[in-house]
Amino acid sequence: MDTEEFDLPRSRAANERLHALIPGGAHTYAKGDDQYPEGLAPVISHGKGAHVWDVDGNRYVEYGSGLRSVSLGHAHPRVVEAARRAMERGGNFVRPSALEAEAAERFLATVPTAEMVKFAKNGSDVTTAAVRLARAVTGRSRVAICGDQPFFSTDDWFIGTTPMSAGIPDTGLTVTFPYGDLPATEELLARYAGEVACLILEPATHTEPAPGYLAGLRELADRHGCVLVFDEMITGLRWSEAGAQGLYGVVPDLSTFGKALGNGFAVSALAGRRELMERGGLRDPRDRVFLLSTTHGAESHSLAAAMAVQSTYVEEGVTARLHAIGERLAAGVREAAAAHGVGDHVVVRGRASNLVFATLDGNGQPSQEYRTLFLRQLLVGGVLAPSFVVSSALDDADVERTVEVVAQACAVYRKALDAGDPAPWTGGRPVKPVFRRTA
Known part of the structure; x- marks a missing residue:
């Protein structure tokens, strides 16, 4: 035409x-x-x-269905059927459902580098929770984001760094490091010695990490006492069932998943080391972290959909x-x-x-x-x-x-x-x- x-x-x-x-x-x-x-x-x-x-x-x-979220195709029968069965049993209750434990077990079996997981609805929910948790466990305020990557959250700590910063106070607490440049990242951490709570980045996007780069970030985070966070919204499932961390063999302290996890259903996940994640729970004696508390985070049909997605990825x-x-x-x-x-x-x-x-x-x-x-x-x-x-x-x-x-x-x-x-x-x-x- x-x-x-x-x-x-x-x-x-x-x-x-x-x-x-x-x-x-x-x-x-x-x-x-x-x-x-x-x-x-x-x-x-x-x-x-x-x-x-x-x-x-x-x-x-x-292409790019649902901003990369619909990786199995629209109205995938296995995912739709799993969600339908869950909806017929009720979608949200006054107490946790047994499905929440099943979904957590399924996720942690798929992403074995994580020890605990908490579900939410949007990517921004869980990346911001990761930042809050990193600040709490380190007692530091600065966040170091990978400046070459386009998006991490709708929340102030990220959007305040973009041209669309209207309505956001300028705290100056978010700093940037370039992807693939370990010396520049080390210089940043030295410049703000003892101030950076976390390094947060997509472990890979249109650029594959050079050999040793992610392991180098892991070493820098350990040496400077900050939390390493992998934003796996895009890499999760698409790089491997366990995301980029499963493919490249470098384990972050915390990681965030979404997009392909639900094949269009609203579900995201914050996963990570038990020692850190328990700070948002009820069994740690230290000051509590308001980690994630979402009315619809454990909505039954979205968790059922996520379980079906993970099973489909692994089995097919x-x-x-x-x-x-x-x-x-x-x-x-x-x-x-x-x-x-x-x-x-x-x-x-x-x-x-x-x-x-x-x-x-x-x-x-x-x-x-x-x-x-x-x-x-x-x-x-x-x-x-x-x-x-x-x-x-x-x-x-x-x-x-x-x-x-x-x-x-x-x-x-x-x-x-x-x-x-x-x-x-x-x-x-x-x-x-x-x-x-x-x-």
Whole structure:
């Protein structure tokens, strides 16, 4: 279909309705219509497996499902059935249910590097709990975050470091260290000697850790008396069933999981060493830590869904399947880009189970304008892909179709590079970064 013919009138009307009722028009900024070409932000009607349908009736092959949370595909029958059975027995009670112990045992069997776990609903719940616990056990206030990584929490200790810091007091207690640079991290810890409560980072993203890097962080944390926290929201299950810590063999003091853990159901987890986790319990004589206390944290259907997800991963080798699908997709995209002379401009990066793409201009610099062009062409071809993060529901036909659409997009990309201006192919204003000071 020609881009001029592709229109989403019902989605546009639905977006207007969303903005009138919900600040930002979505419940997470990464889903905002400013992340898509102007007038081409589809509003979803439903999904099944690796496909979604918008309210205009268009079907898409979908990537990055649920911001990486739906790794088994939408409405996965095993997960839905587990949640349904739990809901029929009641969802929330005045005391813990037996399911909570079962879910904890299942999680700790999957992530054996942890000794205790506490469940919540969102990633921010558990990363902030990790920071609070680290501050309590060390008696220190500073938090060191990996400055090269985009997101850790909606709470003040992180959002205060971004351009969207309105409404947050400037405490200056969050400092940053660069990924992969042990000397710079050691210099930071020396500069703030005795002040840093924890180092928190994603153990891997689009960059694999260099040999010895994570072990080096472990040694630095031990030597400087701070807590090492792995944010495994993305790496959890996608890198291995036990996350990056299971793959790379480096054990953090605390780790946080979410996203793929529930396959779309709201569940997250704080896991870690018993000595630390018990500070938030009832059996430690020291000052109590208000670790996590959430009305819906142990909601039965979400815990049942998480148990089904973990069982499916282990029994069906899902992590290996995600890697295999991602490898086929990455190879196809790279071949299509090279064939149209844009191999240095449409660049696929990351682990095969967690692929992202960069759109570079004629000077090799990241370009929101070229990203807009690329996303627009993908949408027209029936591919909804803010990233190329795969789900296990994708089949060979889906990957082949995606590569065909990418090839068509790369042909247009080449025209724009030759013209020195992508504007005629963007259809309006460029897509925007999430973190910016004004709308």
